[in-house]
Amino acid sequence: MGDTPPAANVLNDRLLRSWLRCRRKAWLDRHADPADRQWTAHRNLQLDDQQRCFVALLPQRPGHGDAACRDGAPGVVGLRLKGQGPAGEALEAHPPLLLKVQGQSRWGRFAYQPVLARQGRRLTREHQLPLALSAQLLESEQQAPVPELLVVGGGGRRLERDRVPFTTGLKRQLTDSLRRLAHDLQRPNPPALAADRRKCTLCCWRGVCGAEASAQGHLSEVSGIGAKRREMLIELGVHGLADLAGADPDWLASRMERFGDQHGEVARALVLQARSQRDNRVTRLSASPALPELIQAPGILLYDIESDPDARHDFLHGFVRVPRCSDSRWDLDRARYHPILVLEHHGEARCWRRLERLLTRYRDWPVLHYGETESLALRRMAQRQSLPDDQLRLLQRRLIDVHARIRRVWRLPLSSYGLKAVASWRGFRWTLQGADGARALLWWRQWLGEGPQRRGSRHALRWILQYNRDDCLATWAVAAWLADQDATASGGS
Ligand code: SF4
Structure with missing residues (x-):
């Protein structure tokens, strides 16, 4: 999780959290070359969430270290706890925060409890056990004693508190996990790749593990295989x-049917997908055009x-508007980007009005997007904003999921049909290397x-728009290829 390697032979809360996430990750944290770590926005988002949660929990600034504990500060950061297993x-x-509670400790008529901020909606072992280690030390x-641990959530928007009793059961789980972690760290080779990739x-080790998976021909490298199918x-x-x-596809289908009919049905497709990747072969699956809507648009x-x-x-x-020339070519020189930024306090009605204005101005133009997120979000918003049913149907017809179309008509030699993989395969390059949705967030x-009066970096906004515009253009790189193939198949230019 962290960016610095842990000290040798010490078991700490960060290693434990890594291990709970993926056994291999803890091993790599300890033994792999730190230069192979890749930066991930996830960790920074987590820290940002944590900061917001802690400010909501404790309005005054926390004190620092042992001196703050002696002074009985309401909150303490920076205390490094040590002990023996x-x-x-x-x-x-290194608990992110200690909160003053009732009790009697060596510092006076009060005690502390460790606090952690969770990201996401659920409380998991990844939160509980590292916090339990802090509690034990x-x-x-x-x-x-520390009778109770505190996990806060809600990203500071609303404060959610989960109180976790520090029970004998939790202590037993902690001891058991530390023993298994120590055992894993002593192995000469890293544990297997995560079952759920x-x-x-x-x-941060995705580069190292991705290279390993592709060198091994790991089953997770075949598009359509998750942890469960891999096990089967x-x-x-x-x-x-x-x-x-x-x-043999038929043999595999008959064997996989015993796990359920649906697995039998996909077995043939999995074999053909694996062959496509092995032989680097592109296959058309259907004679009907992938994007017929584009022919007259x-x-x-x-x-x-x-x-x-x-x-x-x-x-x-974000929208990129691409008009068509009179000779039916797509006029990319006149393509324009229309970002619609939405601050939470603007409210949905205002956002919908702006979207509706743009969609109405180009009423005969299909709207291409990659994946179902955009069409779900837009249709749900239109429903909430009481768009009449006939107009809702028209909107639905305009929304074209390029990802669904490519899956229906083509088999590609790729381990993923995500936008990044398919557009990169078509030669598209993002302006901002390594950017992704988490980084945009x-x-x-x-x-x-800190609000309208104290806005952060303007560069950040420029990068978001650049990344979003690139995602639109990447969608076009895939759609244009589909349209070209449609034209070739129908004997057009
Ligand atoms: S990249 Fe995946 S397999 Fe590798 S350490 Fe991270 S989670 Fe585990």
Whole structure:
């Protein structure tokens, strides 16, 4: 999680959190070359959330270190706790915040409890156990029990408090996890790649592990295989991409049916997908055009949303308007970007009016987007804003999910059909290297700063718009390829 490698042979709360996320991650944190770590916006978003939560919990600035504990400060940061585990191993924790509570400690007629801010909506072992480690070490440090741990959430918008009793059961889980963590760290080689590779997108070791997965021909490299299907395939003796590509599709379908009919149905598609990746082959799956709506369209709108998922707020609706020339070519020289920025206090009605104005101005133009997020968000907003049913149907018909169309008509030699993978395959390059949705969200928060009077960096806003515009153009890179293939198949130019 952190950016600096942990000290050798010490088990700390950060290593424990890494291990709970992915056993391999803790091993890499300890043993891998720090130069291979990649920056991730996730950690900064987490710190930003934490800061907001703590300000909501404790309006006054916390004190620092042991001196603040002696003074009985209401909140304390910067206290490094040390101790020993049951097997004599060195333990350390650096709780993000200690909160003063009732009790009797070596500092006086009060005690402290450790506090953690959670990101996301659920309280998990990833929150509880590192906090339990802080509690265990704090008990020795303050010479007073810690009956309860506190987890706060809500990103500072509304303060949510989860009180977690520090029970014998939780202590047992902590001891057991520390023992297994220590054992994993002593292994000469890293544990296997995470079964659920979706979590890798947020991980600083994604570069190292991605290279390893592709060198191994790991099953997770085949598009359509998640943790569950991978387990089923391994049970059937299919261990990697090469095994899957070499399997008989009918045999695999009949064997996978025993896990449920739906798995039998996808088995053939998985074999063909693996072959496509092995042989670097592009296959057309349907004779019907992928984007028939584009044949007569006078122009198109490319549409992409940037969101803050925790706040359930879409802060940017970005459109690129691409008109068509009289000779039916798409006129990219006259393409224009229309960002619609939405501050939470603007309210949805105002946002809808701006969107409706733009959509009405280009009423015959299809709206192309990648994935279902945009069409869901726009249709739901239109419904909430009481758009009549007939107009809602028209809007729905205009919204074209390029991702769904590509999946319906093409099989590509790619491990993912996400926008980044497909557009990069078509040669599209994003202006801002390494940017992603999480980074855009971080830039948004940096720009929001402390409110209208104290806005943060204007650069951050420029980067968000650049990234969003690029996502629209990346959607076009894929759509243009689809349209070209449609034209070639129908014998057009
Ligand atoms: S990239 Fe994935 S497999 Fe590798 S350490 Fe991170 S979560 Fe684990």
